[in-house]
Amino acid sequence: MSELIESKPADAGLAAEARKLDAADELAGLRTRFVLDDAVYLDGNSLGALPVSVPGRLADVVYREWGELRIRSWDESGWWTAPERIGDRIAPLVGAAPGQIVVGDSTSVNVFKALVAAVRMADADADADAGANGTVDGTGAGAGDAGGRRRDEILVDATTFPTDGYIAESAARMTGRTLRPVTPSEVPAALSDRTAAVLLNHVDYRTGRLHDLPALTAAVHRAGARVVWDLCHSAGALPVGLDEHGVDLAVGCTYKYLNGGPGSPAYLYVRHDLQPRFDSPLPGWTSHADPFAMHPAYEPTTGARRGRVGTPDILSMLALETALDVWQWGGAPGGAGGDGDGDRVTIESVRAKSLALTDFFLRCVATYVPEGRVESLTPTAHAERGSQVALRCDDAGDVMKRLIHQGVVGDFRHPDVLRFGFTPLYVSFADVERAARVLGETLGSLGQVRRS
C-alpha cells in the first residue's frame, strides 16, 4: 500500500472506537465458528463464509450415510424428512412457528410455486365470494388458469433481483394474468380489485433498502390480494416476523446470511392456515400424501410439505443444516445473545449489531473517503436499511478490483455500485474501519492518478 497516496490519514479515533465496539460486542465470539482469513469479507450477502462445522459433517454424510448405509439413510439418517426438519431450523430466524417452511429447489423455482399458488388462492377467494353472493357462474375453481376475468393482475417489485421478475412474467403468462411492475412505494396506489397477487423483496439487492413488510402486507390484504415476499437479503440479518405480520407466502435463499454454501437449497414458507389451499404448479412425488404407494393420481400431503417437489438434494441440504448450528450458543443456554428459548442466537441481537456495523461504516466512509467521490444509495434511516451499504461510484468496477486486491472483499453491481454486505455473525468493527480506510486510500490514490 506504500505506493498509494492517501487523501485522508487513518483516523486513530475510529480505530480505537472499533476496538472498543468489538470488545463490547456480545456476538464477537461467533466469529471463530467460521473459516476466515486476513481479508475483510463483506460479501456474505452474496456467499456466506464457511462454518467450521460443515466439512466434518459433510464428510460423515458422504462416507457413512451415503457410502455405508446407502439407501437405508433415507430413513435411518433422516434424509427423507430433511426438507421440513431444516425448514423448522430456519423458522425462528424469520419469525415463523414450526411446520410452515420446507427447504428445497432454487429461489427461482420457489418464486414460481409461491406466485402461482397465490394467484390460485385469489381465484379460490373470488369463487368463495361469488358463491356467498349467489353469483357463481359455473366455470368452477379451475377457471382462473384459463380465464382471468376476475383478478387479472399480478404486481411485481420493479426493483427486484431480475430472476423474480422473469419468473413472475412466466407465472403471469401461465395463469392468464397481466404482470405490472411497480416500485414498492407505488404498490399501495397500484392495488385494486384487479390485483390477484403481489411479489415483493424485503431488501433491495442493489441499494440495500429495507421495505416496510408489515405495512405493505396489510395494504395487499386490504385489497383482497395475496403477497409473496422474497427474503433473500433479509433472512438471517434482521427480524422478518412472517407470522406476526400475516404474510401469505415467502421464499428465500440460504447461501447468504444463512451460510449454507454455494447454491444451497432455497426455502418456501406457506402460512399455516393457507396450507390446505396451497395448490402447487410443481406437484412432485415427494409432496404426495402417500409417496411410496406410487399412486397414479396426485393427492397432496398436508402442511408445508406440499411445497416439496422432487427428491431432495441431500449433500447440500445437510451442509445447510450444519451451517445453521452457528445460531445456537453451544452449552450456554440463556447466555449472551440467547433468547431463553434453548440457547439460540436471537435475530434481534444480530439486527442490533448489523445496524451498528453499517452506521459505523457510513461514519468511517465519511471520514476517510474524499468528498463527493461516492454517494450512498442506502437509506440512513434504520427502518429503511438492510444489512448492506451500496455506494455509487463512477469507476466502481475498477475500484472493487483494487479493494479485493488489498483484501477488502465486497462486490460490484453493474454499472456503478460498490456493494458491501455486513454479516453480524462474523464481521467485526475493526473490519469495518479497515474496509473504509482502504476504500478511502484507493479512491484518494485514483484521484491523484487522474490528475497527473
Next chain:
Amino acid sequence: MSELIESKPADAGLAAEARKLDAADELAGLRTRFVLDDAVYLDGNSLGALPVSVPGRLADVVYREWGELRIRSWDESGWWTAPERIGDRIAPLVGAAPGQIVVGDSTSVNVFKALVAAVRMADADADADAGANGTVDGTGAGAGDAGGRRRDEILVDATTFPTDGYIAESAARMTGRTLRPVTPSEVPAALSDRTAAVLLNHVDYRTGRLHDLPALTAAVHRAGARVVWDLCHSAGALPVGLDEHGVDLAVGCTYKYLNGGPGSPAYLYVRHDLQPRFDSPLPGWTSHADPFAMHPAYEPTTGARRGRVGTPDILSMLALETALDVWQWGGAPGGAGGDGDGDRVTIESVRAKSLALTDFFLRCVATYVPEGRVESLTPTAHAERGSQVALRCDDAGDVMKRLIHQGVVGDFRHPDVLRFGFTPLYVSFADVERAARVLGETLGSLGQVRRS
C-alpha cells in the same frame, strides 16, 4: 444362515460359472472405484454406490473453493459453468453431442420444463404451418397457453414413475391441454393431429421393461408431435442414442446408474436444432443472455443453457462431476472397454455386461428358487429389458427385509415386487449367484415355516 432350511442346495456349477464370468469381465476392474462392503448391492437403480473419488474432491470443494476462495470460485473454480460442463460429461453416455445437456434441479422440475417447452414447440409448429397455408388467425404464438384449439392433448406413459404423471397433469393444466394416460404400447394408436407432446419412460421403474425409443420417437414425429423421454432408469446402464434417434427433449436423474449421490441434480437434454425454440416455463436469471447485467427484461441465452433456472447447487453438482470420473479408464487409453475416444468406458460394454448379469440372475433364480414362488415381470427378450429384474412375490415386503438382513440389498415396490438393479460398473457375477442363492434359501425357509 444355518437355521434356514434350503429347498434347493447351492449349485456348484453356477458358483463356478460366476467365477469364470468374473475372470473374463473386462469391466471387473471398475469395482475398486467404489466404496463397497460385504453386502451384495443390487439397489444402484435407487441410489448408486459412493465412488472412491468423491469424498476427497468434495473436501477440496468445501475447504478450498468455498472456504478460501469463496465468491471468487464462481469464476476461478468454474462453478458458474458447471451445469453445461457436467452436461457434456453425461452426453456421451446417452448418445448426445456436446452442448445439448444442462445439469440442475430435480427430475420433476425438468419434466415440467421439457413438457411445457414441447407443447409450446407444437404450438409454434402449428403457427408456422398455418402461416404457410395463409390461415394465421392473428392470435399469435402465445395463444397456445390459453387456447388449445389446435393440438389439445398430451399423452403420458400410464406406467410411469408417478412424479412424471403428476407434473404432466400440471403442465397440461397450465397450457390448457388434456392429459391422456396410455401405456407405451398404446401410444402409436393414440397419436393423432390432436397430440401436442408425449412423455415416455425409457425403462419402466417397476418392471424393468425397456421401451422402444427409436420406434416410439419416430411414431410421435410422424404424428407431428414432440416427445420427451425420461431416462432415469436407462442412462448409464444401456445405450440411449438421443441424437441418433432424433429425440426432441429428455430428462434424467443422476443418482442411480450415474452414482452422483443422494438427490444429486438431474439433467435436461434439448436437441441442438430445437434450442432456439426452447421456451422455458422457468426462465430464471442463470439462463439470461447477460445474467450479470441484471436486465429487468428476460432475454434467453443460446444453447442448452436455456434450460438453467436458478443458482446451481454446487456441492452436489461437483460431487456428481467427480462421480463421472469412473467412466474414464485412468491412463489406459484404448484399453479394455475403451472406445478409442480418449479412454472412455463405453456404454456398449456396460450394456453387454448388464444383459449378461440379468441373464445369469434369471438362470440362478430358476435354479435356486422353489418353483412358482416368484414370477419375473421383466421381459426375457434383451431388446425389452433394462438393467433390473423385478420379481413378483406375494410376501415381497417381508422377503426383502430378510434379504437385506442377510446382506442382499434390493428394494421393495408396493405391493408385491422384489426389485433388483444391476449396476455393471460394480456388480459381479459372484454377487448375482449369491443374491439368487440367498433368495432361494429365504423363500425355501419361509415355505417351510408356513407349512409348520
